[in-house]
Amino acid sequence: MGLSWAPLGLIVQCSLVRPQVFHSPSFHAHGGGAAGKRGGRRPEETVAEVEIIIVHICAAAIDRRGKARWNKNMGTEAVKNAEKLVLTAMEGRDASHDAAHAFRVRDLALSLAKEEGLSSSAETLEIVEIAALLHDIGDHKYVSELSEEARIVERFLEEEDLEESSKERILKIIKGMGFKDELNQKGVIEVLPEFGVVQDADRLDAIGAIGIARCFTFGGSRNSVLHDPEIKPRVNLSKEEYVKKDEKQTTINHFHEKLLKLKDMMKTKAGQKRAQNRHKFMEDFLNEFYEEWDGRA
DSSP states (O other), X not given: OXXXXXXXXXXXXXXXXXXXXXXXXXXXXXXXXXXXXXXXXXXXXXXXXHHHHHXXXXXXXXXXXXXXXXXXXXXOHHHHHHHHHHHHHTTTOOTTSSHHHHHHHHHHHHHHHHHTTOTTOHHHHHHHHHHHHHTTTXXXXXSOTTSGGGGHHHHHXXXXXXXXXXXXXXXXXXXXXXXXXXXXXXXXXXXXXXXXXXXXXXXXXXXXXXXXXXXXXXXXXXXXXXXXXXXXXXXXXXXXXXXXXXXXXXXXXXXXXXXXXXXXXXXXXXXXXXXXXXXXXXXXXXHHHHHHHTTOO
């Protein structure tokens, strides 16, 4: 990895202290000033040499072990690799669960993390970002839980240069994300601070204008019935009933069986706040939909 733009701020900061360094007693005590005089070298030549040293030190700090730490303008190598995996593993999926969805969830999760006061830790942000990016790669709707593809994320993390504790937290977040897994559990409490922002981000992308678009996109990809007044939404679903595929359902019923419930299932205050407008948008849409369906509008 070569020197990127990221260290430039540090280089500039180092350069700014240059006058104090070259005029300090310690500089002269170590022969800096005397050497310039004895060798007949101009002060600016010495300055130039030290600046070069500063640049190399800064570059080495960023380049050490071939990876840079997270900042808002560039991710770690693991994050970049996760982005590449998303693009390849989710290629060919319908637009309800494609790479664009993963990237939106990542952006939402980082934004929620900032609002929740988690942005001061680079490690936490890295966990949030990678978990958000990879959360849908093993989705049961696209990948059999018994297939080798279901282990893509685990194999990816095994190969990445991450702390073992970070890998464990990422996997724990991903495995606990699903709506279906929460149906049989009332008041789930998750101790990981990163979990709430990642799950809320995924659920925010399932509601509002984008949620509506995704819902109909998925329904269309499965050739689902748009709406049938004779087919009522299922209530009090268990996990097994929710994933049951042999029972005919409609796309509109998915709003009642899942999407309209998500507002009250948000884990973070930031997520709860954002969910309000998105939820209201869906309610207004459904009211308009039913009026148009019945010929009343």
